[in-house]
Amino acid sequence: MSSTSESFWRMIRLLVTVALMSVCGATEYEYSSWRPDSYNGGRSYSKPPQCVDIPEDLRLCHDVGYNRMLLPNLLEHETMAEVKQQASSWVPLVHKNCHPNTQVFLCALFAPVCLEVPIHPCRWLCEAVRDGCTPIMEAFGFPWPEMLTCDKFPQDDVCIAMTQANTTEVTKPTGYSPICPPCDNEMETDTIVDHMCASEFAFKAKIKEVKRENMDRKVIFQKRKKMVKAGNLKKKDMKKLVLYLKNGADCPCQQLDNLGNQYLIMGRKVEKQYLLTGIHKWDKSSKEFKKAIKKLKTHKCVADQTVFK
Structure with missing residues (x-):
């Protein structure tokens, strides 16, 4: 050279x-x-x-x-x-x-x-x-x-x-716990808003029943639901709506163990199933949660936003 x-x-x-x-x-x-030549890959x-x-x-x-x-x-x-x-x-x-x-x-x-x-x-x-x-x-x-x-x-x-290119084991960050991904329940305003924007719909409801179905958990809600973000959901969909916690049969989800609380439920449709993408306790004593709900009333999510494109 x-x-x-x-x-x-x-x-x-x-x-x-x-x-x-x-x-x-x-x-x-x-x-x-x-x-x-790797920047444009031949594209003009x-x-x-x-x-x-x-x-x-x-x-x-x-x-x-x-x-x-x-x-x-x-x-x-x-x-x-x-x-x-x-x-x-x-x-x-x-x-x-x-x-x-x-x-x-x-x-x-x-x-x-x-x-x-x-x-x-x-x-x-x-x-x-x-x-x-x-x-x-x-x-x-x-x-x-x-x-x-x-x-x-x-x-x-x-x-x-x-630097640790040969590391085969990932070091989990502080505070990490192996709970079901939609159940982390982090009560920070921007996090809740980000999850809401990345979900197709959201509503307030109580959980009626949780069943194991193969490797998933099937979440059935009480009839009374308050829509927070409708998305493509129609009234007829809401009446019999059930959500699935994908691959969540065995991972911990504290929210699904307590059926007496009201929850902010987030979800999206994948093929013919409705998946649970987030679940937060409807907690008016939490300043972060109240700020999130207030912010959602005026916040404009990016158009066509989905989870992890």
Whole structure:
């Protein structure tokens, strides 16, 4: 390799390290390679790549550790509106803490750090996040999406990685417990709102009965229900509505053990089943819950938002 080429690559590595070290600290990342033709993949963009501020309402990435991003991004979203629409679907997954590097991985794609040379996440990082988060996604009726197929990310070239690349066991974050994903019941206003926006419908109701059905739990509600977000649900659907806790036959869900409370129930339709995507105690003594319900009255969710696209 010529001295000119060596100097070029040393410069690239330095730029990447300096620009990205702020995300989680200089010792937590490794960076290597770049394929000159990997940014556009042969696609012609209507506008040249530009460096823009990460807007505050891009909730997935506005606190990721850097303030500027490339647009178009590495998922071929050309406008900020498109980035926001697609990225908003993933905010609930980050809240689930299924892998400590979920946000870093997703933001490397949705909001790549602002460098002339775009850097993809490493393949093993994709695989680690995929393996940690797939069980959560399956609980909501979603497979790992094709657009995030890990085989297409680099493994030997320059890429974004956390340092423990050979770690086979994921360290669970503080406060992690193996409860059913829709039952984590985190009482933070923005978390409740994000889950509401990522669900197709929501209502207030008491639970009449919970039955085990194969590897799922079938949740039957009392007749009286108060609609909070109708979505595509019609009155006739509400009368006999039952929700399924996907793959939730054996995982803990405290809410389903206490049938005397009123709950905020969230769900979505997957094929012919209605799945439970969230359940929160209707707790007026909670300031966060009251703020969430108040905010939902005026909050506008991103159009066509679903859970984990």
